[in-house]
Amino acid sequence: MVSAPYIRQQRRERAEPEIPTQDEVDEKLPPLSTGAGATIRIPPELMPSDDEVMNYFKIYFDDIHPYVPVIHRSHLYYQWQHERSSISPLLLEALFACAGRLSDDPAQGAQWLALANRHESSFMDEPRLSTIQALLLLLKARESRPKKGYYYRSWQTVKTIISMAKDLDIHEHNNLHTEGRSCDLNPVECLVQTRVWQALLVVEVMIGAPQGRSDYGVDHETVNMSPTLDIRGLDQFEMDRSRQYAYFVRNARHIRIIADIYHKIKKQKDWGANPKFVEKNPLFTDWLQSLPSDLQVNYPPDGSPPWIPSHFVGNMHSHCHLGIILLHRPQLIASKSFAAGGGWKMHMALCYSSAKYLCRLQEAILNRFGLSGLLFMQRGINFTIYTILTCTMLHLVRNPVFQEIEGQPANATAGGHNIPRPKFSHGRAGVLYTAHENT
Helix, strand or coil: CCCCHHHHHHHHHCCCCCCCCCCCCCCCCCCCCCCCCCCCCCCCCCCCCHHHHHHHHHHHHHHHCCCCCCCCHHHHHHHHHHCHHHCCHHHHHHHHHHHHHCCCCHHHHHHHHHHHHHHHHHHHCCCCHHHHHHHHHHHHHHHHCCCCCHHHHHHHHHHHHHHHHHHCCHHHHHHHHHCCCCCCCCHHHHHHHHHHHHHHHHHHHHHHHHHCCCCCCCCHHHCCCCCCCCCCCCCHHHHHHHHHHHHHHHHHHHHHHHHHHHHHHCCCCCHHHCHHHHCCCHHHHHHHHHCCHHHCCCCCCCCCCCCCCCHHHHHHHHHHHHHHHHHHHHHHHHHCCCCCCCCHHHHHHHHHHHHHHHHHHHHHHHHHHCCHHHHCCCCHHHHHHHHHHHHHHHHHHHHHHHHHHCCCCCCEEECCEEECCCCCCHHHHHHHCCCHHHC
16 A cells, blocks of 8 residues: 655655664674584573473463464474474574563563574575564564664565565465365474465565555465365364454455555546445455454443453454555545535544544453553554554544534634644545554
8 A cells, every 4th residue: 555645755855875873782692603514503591491481382372373373383382392303493582582572571582582683594595484484473573672674674574484485385375275186285384384374465464555565475365264274183272263363364355455456546536436446345344244253342332442352353353443444544535525415424434433443442452451462463562553543633634524514613613722624635545554664
């Protein structure tokens, strides 16, 4: 989707970037074996105790795995107990970094992130499924400890992961199942490949769309969207996780669809009214109606925060309502007429309704799970900040417009202050397409 006008202007006007400054020094680490031929491993003095590892695993699988479910839980526990040396050091470091940053002692996560940063380049010698898993977890871990150029770095990391996945033919994996052929993978690897490609669709659109990217590498038609995976031997945990993540992926796919359409029509006048864009209006409402009862949210009529079964459900619904705003705000802008009874009123009502739902959802998450409930979401607190700003903007726009519709003057007075009637433009629409990263 389009980035904000001021960002596009910066891109046009900027010269060659200045020579970069040295990144901040990572956490202090003990000397590592770096001689030629030295095996990459976690220094024994840094290896946490079994109890600490179990705690990291619990944090990851309980709270982070719903958003980045790229590790098979029972297989990892088996490896840790019986084949510890078979686990990629980079994958362990990335998992410890993720869990540590979101634990009661975030400094521990910073140390693991520093170690993973030091080892990462050594794993770029050839494609490995474990490296792809680790890089997806590192994207998550870096949300709370960004370096200069974080957003561009994130996009380049996504491009690298997709390229590595294609080298392993992961992009063709789902087609084999669709055609009724065997993928010849063991159940663990089959599940991980499926989840990796799903996760890449999600992070590519959540990182790329806010930056105005259009060169997506994941064809959403090649991503498995089924709540039930045809993989033998899955335990109940993996079946439940696959089921709920499928709905999360479907919602991301819908945002990707409208982003793709936008890039094809963005140079047209009043592109928000283009039939190709408008015909996608049912996407998000159909998604909401398709949810099974345990993934639905019921909103009390008194306007209070709803009860949510998990932070995942709350964040997933927040993402959906942000998608509704992304879809209907350009149509509101293209309506032009702001007279009572104009077609714009429906779009404004839908946007404002979703903005209110967003606020209630985030309040519900905070009430039940604290700030951590928002941090667990893909893209972390930046996603939350953007949705809050979006809601605030819509609230400010909505008030004077609806006052005029209800018969009050255009410059309504509130507390002695004049509230000018807002002026809409395609530039303002562009701001909504700017993701949390650019706010």
